[in-house]
Amino acid sequence: MSSATLPATACELRNSVQRIVNETPVWDLHTHLYPPTFGTPLAGTGRQAADPRGLMLWGIDELLTYHYLVAEVFRVVPSRRFAYKDFWNLSKQEQADHIWKHLFLERSPVSEACRGVLTTLKMLGLDPAERDLNVHRAWFAEQNADEHINRVMEVSGVSRITMTNDVFDDNERERWLSDGSLGTDSRFVPVLRFDKLLCDWQAAAKQLAGWGFSVGLTINQKTIAGVRRFLEEWIDRTGAVYCAVSLPPTYYYSGSDDPDPGNIIFRQAVLPLLAERNLPMAMMIGVTRATNPRLKVAGDSVGQADVSSVAQLCADFPNNRFLVTLLSRENQHELAVTARKFDNLMPFGCWWFLNNPSLIEEITRMRMELLGTSFAPQHSDARVLEQLVYKWSHSRTIIANVLADKYADLATAGWPVSEDEVRRDAKLLLHDNFADFVAGK
Ligand code: RAT
Ligand code: ZN
Numbered sequence: 001m002s003s004a005t006l007p008a009t010a011c012e013l014r015n016s017v018q019r020i021v022n023e024t025p026v027w028d029l030h031t032h033l034y035p036p037t038f039g040t041p042l043a044g045t046g047r048q049a050a051d052p053r054g055l056m057l058w059g060i061d062e063l064l065t066y067h068y069l070v071a072e073v074f075r076v077v078p079s080r081r082f083a084y085k086d087f088w089n090l091s092k093q094e095q096a097d098h099i100w101k102h103l104f105l106e107r108s109p110v111s112e113a114c115r116g117v118l119t120t121l122k123m124l125g126l127d128p129a130e131r132d133l134n135v136h137r138a139w140f141a142e143q144n145a146d147e148h149i150n151r152v153m154e155v156s157g158v159s160r161i162t163m164t165n166d167v168f169d170d171n172e173r174e175r176w177l178s179d180g181s182l183g184t185d186s187r188f189v190p191v192l193r194f195d196k197l198l199c200d201w202q203a204a205a206k207q208l209a210g211w212g213f214s215v216g217l218t219i220n221q222k223t224i225a226g227v228r229r230f231l232e233e234w235i236d237r238t239g240a241v242y243c244a245v246s247l248p249p250t251y252y253y254s255g256s257d258d259p260d261p262g263n264i265i266f267r268q269a270v271l272p273l274l275a276e277r278n279l280p281m282a283m284m285i286g287v288t289r290a291t292n293p294r295l296k297v298a299g300d301s302v303g304q305a306d307v308s309s310v311a312q313l314c315a316d317f318p319n320n321r322f323l324v325t326l327l328s329r330e331n332q333h334e335l336a337v338t339a340r341k342f343d344n345l346m347p348f349g350c351w352w353f354l355n356n357p358s359l360i361e362e363i364t365r366m367r368m369e370l371l372g373t374s375f376a377p378q379h380s381d382a383r384v385l386e387q388l389v390y391k392w393s394h395s396r397t398i399i400a401n402v403l404a405d406k407y408a409d410l411a412t413a414g415w416p417v418s419e420d421e422v423r424r425d426a427k428l429l430l431h432d433n434f435a436d437f438v439a440g441k
Contacts, residue, residue, distance in 0.1 A: 005416045006407070013411075014404040017422055021400035024426040025159035026392055027189075029323070029348060029434045030244075030282070030379040032164050033057075033388070035185040036145045038175055041092075046144035053171055058148065058385035059140040060133065063120065064096035066384055067298035068113035073099045074295065076107065084294040093137075100133050112356045116390035123155050123389045149187060149385060156388040157396075159431070162379075164244065166193040167234050168207065176237055183239045191282070192240035197227070197270070199247065201261035219264050227269040235277060241438050242323060243274060244282035249303030249328070251285050253313055267316075275319040278440045283310070284351060286327030302327045302353050307334040314342035321437060325349045325379070332363050336370040346437045348376035355381065355391065360398045368402055373425050376434045399429060 006016050036046070039054025042062070070087075077098070087095065103114055122128040126139055143151075153159070166172055176182055183190045196204040205223070208215045208230055215226035235243070253263055274281055291301035305326050314322055321344045326335050332354075339345045347367065350360045360378070367375050377399050380391040403425065407417050 005418050006422065010404075010408055013408060014401070016419065017404040017407060018397065018400040020419065020422045021396050021403065021426045021430070022157065024423070024430050025157055026430045027160040027162070027434055028158050028380050028382070028388065028392070029162050029376060030164065030191075030284075030325075030381055031161055031388075032381070032383040033161050033188070033385055034163060035149065035188050037179065037182055037185060038172070040145050042140065042145075044141060044143045044145045044148065046146055048145055055172060055175070056145065056385070057383060058145065060121075060136040061092050061096040062384040063117050063386060064099045064133075065092055066113060066387070067296075069099050069103060069117075070095075070298040071295060072111055072113060073102050074298075076102050079294070088296065097133065105131060112394070116387065116394065119390040119393055120386045123393060124152075124386065152385050152388055153187065156392045158380075158388050158392060160189055161187055161388070162189045162191055162241070164193045165190050165238050165240065166195075168194060168196045168204070180237075183237075190238040190240045192231070192234055192238055192243045193245065194231075194243065195245050195247070198245050198262035198266055201265060219261055219268075224265075224268045227265055228273050231270065231273055235273075235279070240279065242280040242282050243270070244284065244323075246284040246287055247305075248288055249286050249305045251309060252306050253309040255312055256316060271317050271320050275317070280321040280323050280346075280438060282323040282325075282348075284325050284327070285310075286331065287352075304328045304330050307331055307338055310335070310345065311338045311341065314338070314345045318344060320344060321346070321440065323348050323376075323434075323437065325351045327351050327353060329354060329359060329363075333366060336367050336375075339371055339375065346376060346433065347371070348434070349379035349381070350377075350395075351379075352381060355395075357394060357398060360395055361402065364399055364402045365405075368406060373428045374433060375429075376437075377429050400426075403429075 006013050034055040036048050036056050038056055039051030040048060040056035040058065041050060041052050041054050042059045043050040087098070090098065103109055109115060109118065118128040121136065126136060130136065153161070165176070196207070202217060205215050205217050208226065211230070213226040213230045215223040231243075234240070256267070258264070258267070271281065285305040286302055288301045288303050290299050292299035305328060307326070310322065310324055323346050324335060325348050326332065335347050339347050350363050354360070354363065364377050367377065378395045380388055382388050382391055403422070407422070410417060
């Protein structure tokens, strides 16, 4: 490894930084990906039988029916011409054909989500110019799901994939209950997700009681103890490295006497337990669920969150660590400034509607100017395995560009950087900042 000072010409510097960032392994800190042990609807050539309700999504039909693309296809074939219910009644393959025809063949696939499919095919060694979907289908059907994961991780440079293990999802919950070894694939890191606990205490209480935990609608000491036992059991069962919730833009935390039931549970059960277990809490704030329910999972939207609630939580719970991502572009500056005030706050990722080149660029540059290298610039939020390829390839290009600009500014100021220093910084951004935060370092 060379520790020589990097070349001074702007173009050479940019190329070297890009190469180093591309070579740096990523710990993807938030995805919706699973190993084949959680079942997979597309079995490929492995021993694994097809499981229609399986959670490991992969292959060209899943890539094309990603909910980002479902939303986009209704822009060009509106529901007044092709009813929502008719789309949902199609088979997965027919939905993929519809999206391919209208978003790729009848107009150029310039949106980020469309472009992502093509980058993915290209980087996996397929011909992205191929117009016949069945050619791609045949290639995916030949893959062994388990080996394919290794290949995708290698191509995308992802060394660890963080899952989202939703304890309120019956399909997933039952898999955990019937297979004690689910969390043992070292490529996949478990995370316990429980939106309902904070967002809909009435429904959560009913379910917890049904599962045998002694909780009631009234939040008293017995209920708090019951929620703690529930969380302890699931943290132990999954081996979660952090816990997570996604919250609406209206989420508000006013302080230690906040009367909202979700906030009482959060304050009295969740956060004390996580502090004891030394586990961070991830909060993803700003999603308005089901703005258009007829679009199903594609129908969620965005709103501005209250960042002062995040600051209040960081102040009130200094023994807890908070991983926070906000969905609204307008919230990003305030979040970065708040992170300057609280070392128990780690801003992460450019989430969902922000995961577009122009916004990643803007947000990453702003964060770097305010926070130096002390943040986690990106997560993929991949739902389909191969999305790791494009989401990381596109983001790495931007992160490297921003870094290269900053190194050029440093060189102007008389501080040229060495290759080792660039490597160290890239590792902080793509891996170590998150790993150290999780470890409580
Ligand atoms: O980004 C997404 O795919 C969203 O649908 C959500 O999954 C979101 O990221 C979440 O974790 O709630
Ligand atoms: Zn997500």
